[in-house]
Amino acid sequence: KNEVEQSPQNLTAQEGEFITINCSYSVGISALHWLQQHPGGGIVSLFMLSSGKKKHGRLIATINIQEKHSSLHITASHPRDSAVYICAVRSRSNYQLIWGAGTKLIIKP
């Protein structure tokens, strides 16, 4: 079992839909990152969380430390949101990053 599990692996939705991507982890962490990678593009950090909830525009990220689970939500999804979304956790023991496999999101117009 991977230390960081993302679901779903692939997600296709219609423009305007509310999107949820999940990330579960099994190690003690100091922080959790959500990142975005567009096809052929660079990687952009969306959020860094250690507790609670953060919001940036149409994106919301939450984390439940006790349950070792985080979610990334996209409200009013748009085709430009189509990308791979990656969850990564920073190990509390050695600050090393452990990466999820990514969720490929396609938003159809």
Next chain:
Amino acid sequence: GAGVSQSPSNKVTEKGKDVELRCDPISGHTALYWYRQSLGQGLEFLIYFQGNSAPDKSGLPSDRFSAERTGGSVSTLTIQRTQQEDSAVYLCASSLEGGTGELFFGEGSRLTVL
């Protein structure tokens, strides 16, 4: 600079040649990571520098790969005797010391070994 800078952005080389890839992290960031990403694949960890601590080299795939970080700033990833399977995008990321900083990625260096 304002962000993580990597060079070259593209490198085409012949099998057997050595290549050097450079990463200039954000000023003040003491944590620096090298990853590589093959086409359609996820990120593969290569090496991690944190301040003056010994680097974590556990991800380097073979002894043909090495990296150094001079003066706690610029890092160079060297691949000796390149092979076709080394073709990938090599990504560098940096963050503040302590492991709690936000990650900032460079645009990557695309390496093609013919």
